[in-house]
Amino acid sequence: xxxxxxxxxxxxxxxxxxxxxxxxxxxxxxxxxxxxxxxxxxxxxxxxxxxxxxxxxxxxxxxxxxxxxxxxxxxxxxxxxxxxxxxxxxxxxxxxxxxx
Amino acid sequence: xxxxxxxxxxxxxxxxxxxxxxxxxxxxxxxxxxxxxxxxxxxxxxxxxxxxxxxxxxxxxxxxxxxxxxxxxxxxxxxxxxxxxxxxxxxxxxxxxxxxxxxxxxxxxxxxxxxxxxxxxxxxxxxxxxxxxxxxx
Numbered sequence: 001x002x003x004x005x006x007x008x009x010x011x012x013x014x015x016x017x018x019x020x021x022x023x024x025x026x027x028x029x030x031x032x033x034x035x036x037x038x039x040x041x042x043x044x045x046x047x048x049x050x051x052x053x054x055x056x057x058x059x060x061x062x063x064x065x066x067x068x069x070x071x072x073x074x075x076x077x078x079x080x081x082x083x084x085x086x087x088x089x090x091x092x093x094x095x096x097x098x099x100x
Numbered sequence: 101x102x103x104x105x106x107x108x109x110x111x112x113x114x115x116x117x118x119x120x121x122x123x124x125x126x127x128x129x130x131x132x133x134x135x136x137x138x139x140x141x142x143x144x145x146x147x148x149x150x151x152x153x154x155x156x157x158x159x160x161x162x163x164x165x166x167x168x169x170x171x172x173x174x175x176x177x178x179x180x181x182x183x184x185x186x187x188x189x190x191x192x193x194x195x196x197x198x199x200x201x202x203x204x205x206x207x208x209x210x211x212x213x214x215x216x217x218x219x220x221x222x223x224x225x226x227x228x229x230x231x232x233x234x235x236x237x
Contacts, residue, residue, distance in 0.1 A: 001137055001139055004134045004137070005129055005130055005132070005134075009126055009129055012122060012125045012126055015125075016118050016119070016121055016122035017118075019118045019121060020115055020118035020119075023111070023114035023115065023117060024107075024110040024111050024115050024118075025107070025110065051137075051140060052134070052137035052138075053137065053138065054139055054140050054141075054168065055168060055169055055170055056146060056149045056150050056153055056168045056169075057153070057170045057171045059146070059150055060150050060154055060170060060173050061176075063150070063154075064173065064176050064177075064180050067180045067183075067184060068180065068183065070184065070187075071180075071183050071184050071186075071187035074187040074188060074190070074191040075187050075190050075191055075194070077191065077195075078191040078192075078193075078194030078195050079194060081194060082194050082195075
């Protein structure tokens with residue numbers, strides 16, 4: 001069995017790439033992709049520790065995380081669409097007012 | 101034709117913050133002790149086990165295959181069902197182009213149609229405006 005440290009390092013790297021994307025980029029679509037990376041980093045841990053402890057709870061839970069990610073993307077794309085309609089751009093720093 | 105290139109107008113300070121987070125988390129992970137794992141039985145039917153776990157079916161009375169224990173997820177399944185339907189409805193509500201003077205118009209297109217109606221612009225202007233928008237909005 002591969003030691004847990006390798007899987008955790010992989011998940012940490014994926015999570016930090018997601019954090020990097022959110023902190024450095026201004027494109028709303030990149031934001032959405034970065035959030036997905038962070039969610040999937042959690043999934044890697046869930047699936048690995050599910051196998052580590054010989055129990056499928058983590059694997060089943062990761063399926064629900066994927067479904068939640070799909071719901072989040074559906075709403076996220078809708079919000080980005082409205083953002084583009086109103087600001088003619090998907091730059092998240094341009095939307096600074098509640099009304100325009 | 102332009103070739104792909106790395107983004108250069110990003111904040112490097114924030115990038116370093118993410119890198120520092122990785123270094124700290126990696127140091128903690130490498131230094132942690134998780135003990136010995138037990139793993140799944142060699143002949144375990146994982147797909148069936150996940151299916152039974154998802155619908156709260158107990159595995160005690162099921163014979164003929166090796167199943168893996170889990171908690172029940174029926175309530176979570178129903179909740180995620182509602183969340184997905186709500187997300188679908190929300191996405192459609194946000195994405196559709198509303199042509200009437202409703203609150204949804206304000207939400208979905210910033211009230212452009214409503215403003216146009218209040219200003220009393222003609223339908224020709226409306227068509228021209230749409231053409232100017234490029235039709236992709």
